[in-house]
Amino acid sequence: MEMGRVDAAETVATEDPWDASARGFYxxxxxxxxxxxxxxxxVRTLGGTTQDVWVPxxxxxxxxxxxxxxQAxxxxxxxxxxxxxxxxxxxxSIxxxxxxxxxxxxxxxxxxVxxxxxxxxxxxxxxxVVEISYGEWTMTAHLRVPAAGTAVPAVLVMCGSDVFKEDRGWVQEQCVGRGLAALVMDAPGTGENPVPWSPDSVGAxxxxxxxLAGRPDVDANRIAAFGISRGGYSVMQLAGTAPEKLAAVVAVAGSPVGRLPEGEKLERxxxxxxxxxxxxxxxxGDGPFAEPLTLEELTARHSAWSLAELGLLDRITQPLLMINGSEDDHSPISNIYxxxxxxxxxxxxxxIYAGAGHCAPEHAGEWIPQAFDWLATKLGADSRPGAGE
Incomplete structure (x- = not known):
């Protein structure tokens, strides 16, 4: 098989806008x-993806x-x-x-919005709706804090490359229902975060x-982070960059972490x-969603972002929960190992969910509540019924 010529249909998660399955584009x-x-x-009646068709x-x-x-x-x-x-x-959002x-x-x-x-x-x-300053930039984020009468643990919800804070409101619900504050922020270079995306943008x-740590209603010693896909990578990058600032992290399908896969797995x-x-x-007439990469370009991009290359892996010392599907060809599970x-x-x-693809969405009904139960336990939250009301 020629490098890079694997049929897209062979991959588990697809980018096909006419695939409305749990593993598909949506x-x-x-x-x-x-x-x-x-x-x-x-999706069945969708006539195309260029904005003259897609948007209306x-x-x-x-x-x-x-x-x-x-009306309601x-x-x-x-x-x-x-x-x-x-x-x-x-x-x-779609x-x-x-x-x-x-x-x-x-x-x-x-x-x-x-x-x-x-x-x-x-x-x-x-x-x-809060504003956070970083260098010359101002980032807009969404914050919810349970009314507890005392400082509460908090979770920084780190969005990915094409899913923004408005799409992560369900994460805030998971948090506040367990007595956790939740700050949701767009990833650098997306949504309402103007910070250019680069390895240095972890500073954002x-x-x-x-x-969060500067707020009187948040316990600065009990702050965690949660992210999916590129957000899952950012969670681990932050954990290794500033380990003293995070008490626990959950990373779903985060990459790149270490080495690239080899052989057929690299082709996939x-x-x-x-x-x-x-x-x-x-x-x-505009270009594609993303320009295709050669193997050399993929390798160079991987090296620039790899947590191993950045010297961060041994600095991830706080409790860490990683979740993904075994057949994820976008963020291979070799990253977890x-x-x-x-x-x-x-x-x-x-x-690791056997047979599942990127982020294991078909198992989200299991891993979502369990991941936030895990965070609440690690942060010592009051997760009794009504604690977040």
Whole structure:
């Protein structure tokens, strides 16, 4: 088999916008889609991915939900209004994919933020829109803190490359329900985080931890981090960069950590990374979602970001939980084994789901609550029923 010529259909997780399965393109929003039959039907009738087709298609679905949300709000049914505004947000998030790469997608992104904030208008504890400074930049983030009468543990929720803070509200729900504060922030270079993405941008995440530690309602000695995919990588990068600032971390499908896979696994990894180059989400005539990489380019990028190359693996000393599927060709599970080979003898745990792909989304009903139970235990949170109310 020629290097890089693995058929995309052979990979477990796909970037095919017409794949509406849990392992497919829409896995990014799987936890937020209220009616998966509706999603499947919308995908079935999708006519293309360039923004002249993609944006109006998904806006139409979002508009139906927003009309229901406005009606429910007018009738005083705030619970239903929240559900429908969240659905509005989710379909607008799909419409803006992968980011505000054109003026039209920038408008969609602003509407997505607006719908999400409207969905959160009546939350308890309330959603706070906060600003965090880092160098010359100002980052916008979302904070919720349980009303406890004392300083509480907190979790920094670190978003990935194309799923933003509006898509991680469910993580805040998991946290506050266990007596944990939660700060959700876009990754550098995405959403409302203008910090350019580079290995040095880990400093933006440090600034977010410092922001939490400086609040009187947060216990500075009990701050954890949680991330998925690129966010999972960022969690471990931060843990190794500033181990004294984090008490525990959960990393789902994070990479690159150590060495690249070899042989057929390397071929599959390159093919999976390059699958994104097959799809076009900008204006007609714009380039692909991501430019294809040669093996040499992939190796160079891996070396620039690898936690091993950055000298961080032995510095990850706090409790760490790693989660992924055994057949993840995007973030191969060799990354997990590499982490287990470094640092202290005890304190690292892993769950690998046999046969599952990137982030093991089909098992999220199990690993999501268990991961946050794990965090609550490590942070000594009051996770009794009602503790986060």
């Amino acid at each position: 896995r990014r929003w799987w936890q937020a889609v209220p009616d998966r039959d509706e999603l499947v039907e919308a 298609h998904w806006r139409a679905v979002a508009d139906r939900h927003e009309a229901r949300a406005v 709000e007018e009738e005083g049914d705030l619970a239903l209004a929240r559900v429908e505004f969240l659905a509005t947000k989710t379909y607008l 419409a803006r994919f992968p980011d505000a790469i054109t003026p039209e997608k920038g408008e969609v992104s602003r509407d997505c 607006r719908a999400y904030l409207r969905a959160c208008a009546h939350l308890e504890p309330p959603l706070q 995440w440090e600034a977010a931890v410092d922001f 990894h390159l093919a999976t990374v390059n699958e994104r180059s097959a799809w076009f989400f900008g204006a007609p 590499t982490v287990l080979e470094h640092g202290p003898l005890a304190g690292k745990e892993a769950r």
